[in-house]
Amino acid sequence: MNAARLDALARPTRQTAEVGQTLSIHRLNLFYGAQQALFDIDLELPAQRITAFIGASGCGKSSLLRCCNRLHELIDGCRMQGEIRLGERNIQQEDVTELRRRIGMVFQKPNPFPGSIWQNVAFGLRIAGIRRKRDLDEAVEQALQGAALWDEVKDRLHSPAFGLSGGQQQRLVIARAIAIEPQVLLLDEPCSALDPISTLKIEELMFELKSRFTLLIVTHNMQQAARVSDVTAFMHQGRVVEFSPTDTLFTRPAQQQTEDYITGRYG
Numbered sequence: 001m002n003a004a005r006l007d008a009l010a011r012p013t014r015q016t017a018e019v020g021q022t023l024s025i026h027r028l029n030l031f032y033g034a035q036q037a038l039f040d041i042d043l044e045l046p047a048q049r050i051t052a053f054i055g056a057s058g059c060g061k062s063s064l065l066r067c068c069n070r071l072h073e074l075i076d077g078c079r080m081q082g083e084i085r086l087g088e089r090n091i092q093q094e095d096v097t098e099l100r101r102r103i104g105m106v107f108q109k110p111n112p113f114p115g116s117i118w119q120n121v122a123f124g125l126r127i128a129g130i131r132r133k134r135d136l137d138e139a140v141e142q143a144l145q146g147a148a149l150w151d152e153v154k155d156r157l158h159s160p161a162f163g164l165s166g167g168q169q170q171r172l173v174i175a176r177a178i179a180i181e182p183q184v185l186l187l188d189e190p191c192s193a194l195d196p197i198s199t200l201k202i203e204e205l206m207f208e209l210k211s212r213f214t215l216l217i218v219t220h221n222m223q224q225a226a227r228v229s230d231v232t233a234f235m236h237q238g239r240v241v242e243f244s245p246t247d248t249l250f251t252r253p254a255q256q257q258t259e260d261y262i263t264g265r266y267g
């Protein structure tokens with residue numbers, strides 16, 4: 001039953017070159033020096049769906065997310081075994097800059113660059129080779145529309161990004177990430193620094209974005225995982241205990257450990 005539902009969820013709703021692709025993780029083990037943090041992870045994260053990683057603090061959610069765009073390589077002594085494929089391509093064999101263009105990331109704390117709202121969004125587009133002002137203006141508007149921020153900032157595009165509220169900054173960072181049309185968007189607790197209204201806006205935005213991207217979200221908030229995601233992976237001490245359609249995982253978990261966690265018996 002679960003396998004059939006996962007299989008149905010794994011079918012993208014739209015097939016073009018632009019849309020998200022399945023991220024397949026095979027036999028992944030991760031070490032920080034001598035300490036092993038992730039054990040034998042095998043997951044197929046479906047395209048054009050939202051997958052949530054949940055689990056108690058320290059279970060390895062962020063470590064797993066970081067492996068997906070090779071950010072773990074920036075940590076001294078960190079070593080990954082196993083394989084991650086985006087579509088047909090092994091991400092280890094990609095140019096890392098190009099990989100991070102295709103797999104964007106949004107962090108817990110909004111991190112706009114110093115500079116204007118316009119400059120923040122245009123940054124990646126310029127690196128991607130777009131030079132003409134008119135083309136940049138158009139792409140910046142499109143990305144801000146896509147991040148549901150355009151109406152709030154269209155009259156102050158050249159004001160400092162730091163003048164925006166925390167929730168607006170987070171949507172700006174999402175606009176910056178989607179401007180360069182990634183295939184996957186990794187979100188590491190994107191709402192944990194935000195108030196409930198801004199959180200709602202980001203959740204609605206994620207829902208919009210999933211028609212174009214493959215989304216992975218790490219969240220401590222189980223209600224949020226239940227509200228926004230299609231598929232959920234519950235992790236415990238570096239292992240995936242259960243990976244199921246979200247409604248199944250939260251209403252009829254297959255594992256006792258999952259049930260204990262979602263009913264608040266530990267964690």
Ligand SMILES: Nc1ncnc2c1ncn2[C@@H]1O[C@H](COP(=O)(O)OP(=O)(O)OP(=O)(O)O)[C@@H](O)[C@H]1O
Nearest residue numbers: 032037055056057058059060061062063064075220
């Ligand atoms: N840079 C690092 N160096 C050494 N060990 C690390 C590093 N980052 C994480 N770890 C260890 O890896 C394990 C998993 O940590 P990770 O941050 O991935 O968990 P998490 O589930 O995301 O936690 P949280 O919910 O608190 O953010 C922990 O034991 C942690 O101490």
